Amino acid sequence: MARPKSQQHDIKRDEILDVAAQCFADRSYPAASMNDIAAACGASKARLYHYYESKEAILFDLLDRYTQRLLALIAQAEATAQRRNLDDRAALHELVRAFLQEYETSATRHVALLNDTKFLGPAQRELVLDRQRDVVSAVTRFLRRAYPQRLQAGNQTAVTMMLFGMINWTFTWLRPGGAMSYAAFAEEVIAMLEHGLKG
Structure with missing residues (x-):
């Protein structure tokens, strides 16, 4: 009988995913090895294999959790809008x-989503891509409701991708601190949506 997973099991997985995402961003997914990830975790390769059977399994868990998180943000935004009676x-x-x-x-998770989904197996890649499509569709719905005459x-x-173009590449230039x-950039994006560059 398999041992039950401890509460620490998920905590450790989260830590591994944080480190792996950084390794993939720093070295690229193809160049980063299980040895690199284990060393960055301060653990043995055998210990890493206790949690993940392969580098691809790490990548899938990383992208699976992240795309679920993005969809949860959309659901939370919809719930907040209803609860606070916000207009579109x-x-x-x-x-x-x-x-x-x-x-x-x-x-680093966003970098992996943009750059490394192609390294997953077909079924896992399709699941992640389906979630990305769901995110795009949901944002299109928000935009269509907010600007029905414009969309x-x-x-x-094009308009949806324009919005994603403004926010998705912040990891390349916008630095915390x-x-x-x-937060200030979010207000600039909102001002651009509302007024363009006219002020």
Whole structure:
């Protein structure tokens, strides 16, 4: 009979995922090895295999959890909008704030999502890609409700991708503790949605 998993098991997995995401971001997924991840964890390779059978298993768990987190943020934003009786634009603004608050602490996970999904096996890759599509569809719904005259059938994808273009690449230039905070940048994105560059 298998031993029951301890509460520490998930805590340790979270720590491993944090370290692995950093290794993948620093070295690239193909270049990072199980030895690299184990060394960065301060553990033996055998101890790492106690939690994950392969580097691909680590990557999948990382992306599986992260995409679930993004979908949870959307659900939370919708619940908050209902609870606070926000109009559609205010609901979208809350979603933008929620995404950027998440991105502030999950840059390495976001890098893995953007760069490393292709290294998963077909079934796992499709699951992660389906979740990404669900995120895009949900954001399109928020945008369509917020700006019904602006979003039409022919431009929905372009406008949604424009919004993601503003927020998804912050890990390349926006630094916690830098000249602009993630919260301040969220307000700039919202101002751009509302007014463009006219002020």
